[in-house]
Amino acid sequence: MSGNGNGNAINEVSVDCPAKTNLTLHVGAPRSEWGGRHELDTIYCAVGVYDTVTASRKKPGAGFSLNLDGAYLGDLASSGSDMRRNHAVLALFAMAEASSHEPDVALNIEKRIPVGAGMAGGSADAAATILALNTLWNLDWPIERLQQVAATLGADMPFCLTGGYARGTGFGEQIEQLSKHSNDVRELTKQGFAGRLLVGAYQAELRTPEVYAMFDQIGAGAGDNNHLQQAAISLHPRSGQAIDEALLAGAKQAFISGSGPSVIAFVPTDDAARAVQSAWQQSRCVDRIIASKAPAHPIVHIIA
Numbered sequence: 001m002s003g004n005g006n007g008n009a010i011n012e013v014s015v016d017c018p019a020k021t022n023l024t025l026h027v028g029a030p031r032s033e034w035g036g037r038h039e040l041d042t043i044y045c046a047v048g049v050y051d052t053v054t055a056s057r058k059k060p061g062a063g064f065s066l067n068l069d070g071a072y073l074g075d076l077a078s079s080g081s082d083m084r085r086n087h088a089v090l091a092l093f094a095m096a097e098a099s100s101h102e103p104d105v106a107l108n109i110e111k112r113i114p115v116g117a118g119m120a121g122g123s124a125d126a127a128a129t130i131l132a133l134n135t136l137w138n139l140d141w142p143i144e145r146l147q148q149v150a151a152t153l154g155a156d157m158p159f160c161l162t163g164g165y166a167r168g169t170g171f172g173e174q175i176e177q178l179s180k181h182s183n184d185v186r187e188l189t190k191q192g193f194a195g196r197l198l199v200g201a202y203q204a205e206l207r208t209p210e211v212y213a214m215f216d217q218i219g220a221g222a223g224d225n226n227h228l229q230q231a232a233i234s235l236h237p238r239s240g241q242a243i244d245e246a247l248l249a250g251a252k253q254a255f256i257s258g259s260g261p262s263v264i265a266f267v268p269t270d271d272a273a274r275a276v277q278s279a280w281q282q283s284r285c286v287d288r289i290i291a292s293k294a295p296a297h298p299i300v301h302i303i304a
């Protein structure tokens with residue numbers, strides 16, 4: 001039984017896990033050996049919009065349970081949403097198998113990351129679950145071991161375990177953690193891809209496979225750092241309007257987050273933040289605005 005320093009067992013752990021965006025997302029050809037997934041070269045950056053996953057120990061044999069809280073649950077709220085397919089539950093089962101534990105754990109997810117938004121909300125919840133169980137079950141596995149488990153669940157899940165910045169290659173699952181002093185990050189920071197930001201979020205969701213399929217048809221927009229941007233805008237034009245409004249209002253950078261539809265606008269000053277907020281509200285080109293900053297990292301709390 002794991003201890004929390006005063007000799008008692010740990011019974012509840014919560015993890016605040018940040019969302020993900022891609023400061024660059026270069027997309028190559030689909031590869032048959034990767035099940036048709038495209039070759040990527042991307043700079044991941046964690047954004048300070050957090051989901052909180054709480055994992056509590058249940059009685060032996062009680063099985064798992066899942067509870068979702070939050071005002072914006074997207075398609076997770078529908079009764080048809082299969083709990084067993086939730087990415088946090090998939091992570092629980094993967095960790096249970098890898099560590100020979102029974103999945104007798106209650107999971108509670110407080111969702112704040114927009115769903116189906118291109119911000120890896122599902123991957124963040126899976127990563128939070130992995131980090132929580134590493135403490136709840138007293139595994140204390142190194143990050144590399146946890147990333148091996150995460151990589152079996154999705155391309156951007158290994159990155160979500162560490163946050164900060166990373167270069168992703170392969171189909172996005174090969175991760176090289178980047179320090180903020182690395183040349184890549186220093187160059188992007190110089191171009192304004194760091195610090196204070198606004199997220200333009202939508203009720204609508206985009207399906208990642210559909211965005212990649214559209215990319216295969218129309219390719220990347222000239223000069224776009226995110227090669228999926230033109231495809232996402234063709235499927236969800238309001239995101240393109242939000243980018244134009246943000247840049248006009250003084251955002252240093254504004255772009256689609258990953259496969260979209262959400263838009264990230266870096267706003268380095270109070271004036272820029274106020275101007276972008278007002279331009280988005282007046283043009284009604286976004287449904288919700290979330291103020292945040294980047295980079296960010298997961299935070300683990302031992303509750304009981």
Ligand SMILES: C[C@@](CO)(OP(=O)(O)O)[C@H](O)COP(=O)(O)OP(=O)(O)OC[C@H]1O[C@@H](n2ccc(N)nc2=O)[C@H](O)[C@@H]1O
Nearest residue numbers: 036037038118119120154155156171172208209212258259
């Ligand atoms: C686009 C990115 C950018 O980081 O993230 P999101 O914006 O969705 O968060 C990722 O590539 C999302 O990767 P991942 O999270 O694995 O996508 P999944 O939803 O699991 O993949 C669903 C489908 O997307 C397509 N896909 C995904 C990754 C990739 N490198 N090439 C692809 O073509 C494939 O059709 C795949 O079957």
Ligand SMILES: Nc1ncnc2c1ncn2[C@@H]1O[C@H](COP(=O)(O)OP(=O)(O)O)[C@@H](O)[C@H]1O
Nearest residue numbers: 086087088115116117118119120121122123125
């Ligand atoms: N815990 C979760 N949080 C969000 N989405 C989830 C979760 N578990 C499963 N999903 C499913 O994954 C899909 C993609 O969600 P998400 O990861 O938020 O978006 P994206 O892949 O665009 O970053 C959603 O449509 C949802 O049905």
